[in-house]
Amino acid sequence: MKSIRELFRIGLGPSSSHTMGPRHAAEAFARYNPSASRYEVTLYGSLAATGRGHRTDVAISDAIPGIEIFWEPKVFLPFHPNGMEFRCYDAAGTKMASWTVFSVGGGALAEEGNVRVEGPEVYSLTTMTDILEYCQKTGKSYWEYVEDCEGPDIWNYLADVWHTMRDAVERGLDAEGLLPGPLHLRRKAAAYYVKASGFKDNLRTRGLVFAYALAVSEENASGGRIVTAPTCGSCGVIPGVLYHLWQSKGFSEKRILRALATAGLFGNVVKQNASISGAEVGCQGEVGVACAMAAAAANQLFG
Numbered sequence: 001m002k003s004i005r006e007l008f009r010i011g012l013g014p015s016s017s018h019t020m021g022p023r024h025a026a027e028a029f030a031r032y033n034p035s036a037s038r039y040e041v042t043l044y045g046s047l048a049a050t051g052r053g054h055r056t057d058v059a060i061s062d063a064i065p066g067i068e069i070f071w072e073p074k075v076f077l078p079f080h081p082n083g084m085e086f087r088c089y090d091a092a093g094t095k096m097a098s099w100t101v102f103s104v105g106g107g108a109l110a111e112e113g114n115v116r117v118e119g120p121e122v123y124s125l126t127t128m129t130d131i132l133e134y135c136q137k138t139g140k141s142y143w144e145y146v147e148d149c150e151g152p153d154i155w156n157y158l159a160d161v162w163h164t165m166r167d168a169v170e171r172g173l174d175a176e177g178l179l180p181g182p183l184h185l186r187r188k189a190a191a192y193y194v195k196a197s198g199f200k201d202n203l204r205t206r207g208l209v210f211a212y213a214l215a216v217s218e219e220n221a222s223g224g225r226i227v228t229a230p231t232c233g234s235c236g237v238i239p240g241v242l243y244h245l246w247q248s249k250g251f252s253e254k255r256i257l258r259a260l261a262t263a264g265l266f267g268n269v270v271k272q273n274a275s276i277s278g279a280e281v282g283c284q285g286e287v288g289v290a291c292a293m294a295a296a297a298a299n300q301l302f303g
Contacts, residue, residue: 001123001272003150004264008161009107009228013220016232017082017277018047018054021103026063028109029086033097036088039067044083046279047103048073053181055223079112080104081279105277105286106230122149126272131265143261143300158257158264161227165216165239166246168226172215179221189215205244213240230267230276233283234290238263241294251301259297266296 011020022043030039041060043051048071051057057069077083080102087098104110125131125145135145147154172189179185189211196207213236220226220235229238238260246256267276270289275281 001121001126001268003119003122004146004154004261004268005157006108006119007106007228007230007264007267007271008158008260010160010164010225011107011228013223013226013232013235015054016107016228017103017105017279018051018056019059020107020228020232021082021109022047022056022084023059023063024107025084025086025101025103025109026060026067029088029099030064033088035090036096037091038089038093039064040070040087041067042070042072042085044072044085045076046081047084048075077102080110080277082277105275105280106228106271108271123268124149126269128266128269131269141258141262141300142265142296143258146261146265154261155257158260159253162242162253162256162260164225164227165229166243168216168219168224168235169212169239169243171224172219173211175218175222179218180223187218189218205248209240209244212243213237216240229263229293230271230289231278231286233278234286237287237290238294238297241298245298245301249301255301259300262300263293263297267293
């Protein structure tokens with residue numbers, strides 16, 4: 001099982017699979033073929049069908065200026081709905097290289113046969129049953145298992161993750177006006193925050209969590225800097241819960257980071273054994289995993 005760094009990715013919205021993944025793929029293809037004179041990419045299936053709305057073309061063009069993009073929304077490659085083929089040519093028009101790659105959710109890339117274009121395997125245990133048994137035998141918490149596998153540097157990375165989440169909440173609460181796109185939807189997080197602040201205790205808690213989560217989701221929709229948790233589409237759930245607990249209960253940053261490590265472990269197991277890709281399991285799959293991760297984080301904080 002890969003590092004939770006591959007699950008918690010810091011980047012620009014609005015979609016981990018349709019924006020961040022294609023951008024990373026384009027950057028990698030350009031890096032391996034720096035001498036090419038011309039680049040092309042064909043987007044297939046879900047990437048082509050909803051790519052313009054998710055700014056897939058913008059993300060790829062930012063990575064490779066001048067690249068020609070072809071759209072094939074009715075052609076689904078067998079391995080995954082989010083397929084793309086990059087090609088490059090020399091000055092004479094001769095093809096130099098091609099690469100078929102898939103954006104499989106959470107900003108991750110894979111090649112045919114589920115060869116992940118990611119870092120090394122760092123977790124030997126890949127089911128919650130095995131991890132729970134290990135923790136019961138050793139007396140360790142989930143976050144301690146994460147540290148054992150990832151090393152102490154993981155806390156510096158999770159600190160960046162937490163600060164990015166926190167900043168996204170606060171930016172989203174300050175922002176007003178229209179979200180990008182043809183529907184002309186107005187941002188609502190700031191208004192919900194003001195309303196929730198006047199509610200009685202029980203309703204105030206629910207309203208504030210909702211306002212915080214919506215603030216991050218609106219930042220994502222506007223192409224802002226967020227964290228995949230585990231995807232861009234579900235990026236508001238964990239920040240909404242953790243920001244509220246941090247504000248209302250006074251938990252230290254160190255404990256928030258342990259909660260994030262616990263959440264990451266749960267999300268990682270789903271990514272390993274099932275899927276976090278909305279194109280593959282539906283958007284409710286993304287949000288459902290985020291809710292499970294947030295529940296794990298909250299349980300960690302409350303002991």
